[in-house]
Amino acid sequence: MLNATVPRLLRWFETLEDQPSHATECPPEHLAAFREPLPESGRPLEGLLDRLIDDVVPWSFNTAGPGYLAYVPGGGLPSTAVAELFAAITNRYAGVCAAAPVAVEIETQVLRWLCELMGMPKGALGVMTTGGSLSNFIGAVAARHDRLGEDLTGACAYVSSEIHHCMTKALRLAGIPSAGIRTVPVDDQFRLDPSALRALILEDRAAGKRPFLVCASAGTVNTGAIDPLTDIADLCADEDLWFHVDGAYGALFRLVPELEAPLRGVERADSLVLDPHKGLFLPYGTGVLLVKDLRALRAAHDADAAYLPPLNEGEEQVDFCNLSPELSRDWRGIRLWLPFMLHGIQAFRDALREKHELAIHAAEAIAQEPGVVLAHAPRLSLFAFRQTFEGLSLEQENRRNEDLLERINHHRRAMLTSTEIDGTFWLRVCVLHLRTHRERVDEALRIVREELRNPGG
């Protein structure tokens, strides 16, 4: 099977540059063809591969290609694909240390490396997940258990109005009622306002509520804002609150020495979320939660049963099933261990620096166009912009910008997305794909410039 699949995949891979950046207007009858009865007996592999390559993969956002400047791009590092193949064929179970001590050790080592790269204190560790949403959830549960125990009465968690929605969802899933999810306003740079946060905490305490958690962003998805992390860390220390940082998009930029300063404070998090399928260019499906105090994570998640192998209590050998909601899971560590060993960390630093510089380059070029405003210059690798028109209402301007986005994307060489902040429509550019280099960014800029200058369409 592998011998038939690999060449077919490699042929597809060679055409990546020429593939459209997206194609989702799939005809309904094309979808309907997949609503077929479950076959009793099998079909030949070749036909199935053709169907996947020809009929499934092309109808999509091309999340593997260099033109994917949309959302926060996920990568598709081939060495992780090799690692996944390896993990699936050998089928090792790494949820419990006893079942595969060396596989668990390399997963633990990956987590130790990530803690080190994030500047977290010795003894910090964590768990690998499928993505930022689950990591945020696990952090929320650890905070809840550590600070509130089982009684959720009056629980208050604090998020900024710009935080990723999966954080508030994580709190809901953890049983925090919506009244306990308190929204803190942001400043003119879209950063959580620490004095407003402090005022809200004091107000809640005065009303007999139980503040327990502050969630900050190290890179929001709307504008790339980084919350004032050290101020919030100080406040959390003063007020004895759990300090959670959602760094799914941005925290991994700390690998680049010159970006350590803007991200200062991530190392003080009680829990920190990273998305290696974003910042380390892996294929979709790898998130990380790092925690300062492993015991808090274990206390919230441990469970034992007579039919399980003996579990570990130490800091050196861990059972991931006791640090997360998952018991069954794939052998996840190899996804990151193999790329780290194969490419070395310098390759990741270089790639992140490249994306940062490309974003600055793109933002500067776009900002020079007549009438264009940026929400903010890129701090990491994303920025939002819009075109303004004299004499038009906000609503009319929004329509023009929606139309602009549509015309840019219509070229199918670069896919941008949008967001809306306080009723204002913004186009977004996020440079984080491993295959996006200067050439494609310049091509995208030519298209953006052309469409900015043709406001009529």
Place this chain on the structure above:
Amino acid sequence: MLNATVPRLLRWFETLEDQPSHATECPPEHLAAFREPLPESGRPLEGLLDRLIDDVVPWSFNTAGPGYLAYVPGGGLPSTAVAELFAAITNRYAGVCAAAPVAVEIETQVLRWLCELMGMPKGALGVMTTGGSLSNFIGAVAARHDRLGEDLTGACAYVSSEIHHCMTKALRLAGIPSAGIRTVPVDDQFRLDPSALRALILEDRAAGKRPFLVCASAGTVNTGAIDPLTDIADLCADEDLWFHVDGAYGALFRLVPELEAPLRGVERADSLVLDPHKGLFLPYGTGVLLVKDLRALRAAHDADAAYLPPLNEGEEQVDFCNLSPELSRDWRGIRLWLPFMLHGIQAFRDALREKHELAIHAAEAIAQEPGVVLAHAPRLSLFAFRQTFEGLSLEQENRRNEDLLERINHHRRAMLTSTEIDGTFWLRVCVLHLRTHRERVDEALRIVREELRNPGG
């Protein structure tokens, strides 16, 4: 990279039959060698593959091999490994329908097929997860949200004393206090006792509590017991409670026509957990939650944000991010779609029937040995047994059986595990590995017989 990896993996694969069933007494210095600095620059692939194959993979329970009669085996179907490779290289994002409508359609179709195979009503659907634990959690959250809203005061959920611990953990993660997790006793066949359940519900209601959920097992891990599902379904209907079935180990045996009867009632679940990495022989990391009413699942998990693409509300085109805690996730549907299409469902039916028959064969052979008792004859493909000795105390007998297990496993041809029920130690045999056939079971039986007859060791 693939061209170097594939032959190496295939060579390893060819030796599977001869590999020991487990080897975990890994020397500490061997582990310590992996605690190395993160390399700045890369290392050659060949050496890394050798290290994985020679130094990581062998130190483990051989969860890919035919002698793995331990716990509930996970499979390692090569066609899923091919699917994973495919998904990782093409790196499609299937969390939102708009991003890859056909990829989402095939994942949806896989879920429709599973609903059909489980006899669930038209309109049922669900979501693919990484395993039973997360599926149980998602079911618990859907039940909580549907029946209690945001107020968890007095919440009561009912589980049997034999339920998998991940179910009670799921309830804890969902914010249900331990006092609200009510344990129902089992009968002499380890099945939840419906009259005790009813009495407990009435008692709780009388005390002003708010019963909302009953969790039943379709195949417990201790003894393979199947709770009286139709009785519990009736009771849930009468008492207006959410009926959740953890069928992670057993429910997929419903594919075998002659096993439909003992599993009757799974089709009435409000939420039903399956583990395709168990019952469909996939590599670790694929769970499923099916729900009767998709709206309840969506109501508990939906969330929207300005930076997301347009989301769907219908039953035909779904956004998996709005049906589960995960936003980022891998392209999961292909893991099951490719094997279903490639092998046909008949191959899975046949394999499940084979495992069932092998378990009966093994249980009958072991039960004929002097002094051996079974907890219960295998209903699906697992059973627990122990050796009894006249004149010995329970504790002495337990030690003898622990010793027996150790001696059997010492051969490293078949790995069995154990459990403890009410202070009694049992050896467990679970036949569910795709590579376990008659020959290996007979070899295991010869070893068990030999060790049963040499109680001195």
